[in-house]
Amino acid sequence: MVGIVDSTVIIHLLRNNPLAMAWVSSISDPVGVTSITWLEVMYGASGKVGQTRAKAILATFDLQFPAQSDQEWAMQQMEHFRLSHGIGINDCLIASVAHRLQVPILTHNQKGFLKILPANLVIKPY
Numbered sequence: 001m002v003g004i005v006d007s008t009v010i011i012h013l014l015r016n017n018p019l020a021m022a023w024v025s026s027i028s029d030p031v032g033v034t035s036i037t038w039l040e041v042m043y044g045a046s047g048k049v050g051q052t053r054a055k056a057i058l059a060t061f062d063l064q065f066p067a068q069s070d071q072e073w074a075m076q077q078m079e080h081f082r083l084s085h086g087i088g089i090n091d092c093l094i095a096s097v098a099h100r101l102q103v104p105i106l107t108h109n110q111k112g113f114l115k116i117l118p119a120n121l122v123i124k125p126y
Contacts (some may be wrong), residue, residue, distance in 0.1 A: 004032040004098050005061060006039045008108040009125060011056050014041075022124040024060070031106070033061035036093045070096035078117045085115040092116065 012020035012032070038058050045054040066074070074092035081087040091112050096103045098121055105113050106125040113122045 001062065001101065001103050002027060002029045002031045003104040003123065003125075004034060004064060004094070005037070006034075006094055006105055006107040006109060006113075007037050007044075007126070009059060009106055010037065011044075012074045012108075014054060016117070019126040030034070030062045032064040032097075032101075032103070033058060034094050034097050035063060035065050036090050038063065040090060044078045064097050064101070066093055066097055067100065070100050073099055081115055087112065087115050 009020060013024065014100070032061050042051060045051040058061060071093070074089075074096040077087060077092045078089065080089060091109070095105060095113055095117050099117060101120070104121045104123040105117065106123055107113055110122050110124055
């Protein structure tokens, strides 16, 4: 797996961002999306048409679910970095899956993820 995309990439695809579209078209290896990102995107989708379009885009990625160990890791990150770095729940959970799989998060929210993951696991894809 190349990595795990977060909601910033999915939002760019929903908005038909040419760079995002070209990047996705160029990928030959599987790319994942966490169930947390799936929930974020579906929550933000407007109406049935928006949900249908969001589901179609999300379905092009391999769905990855957090394991119990991921949630425990996310809880540790929340405890250590919430007050000092303002890290959010969803970012901790998404990062936990990438941490376990040792694949990068493909995101435009590098600042948020670099608070809890090493630089080699946080990549701006395009």
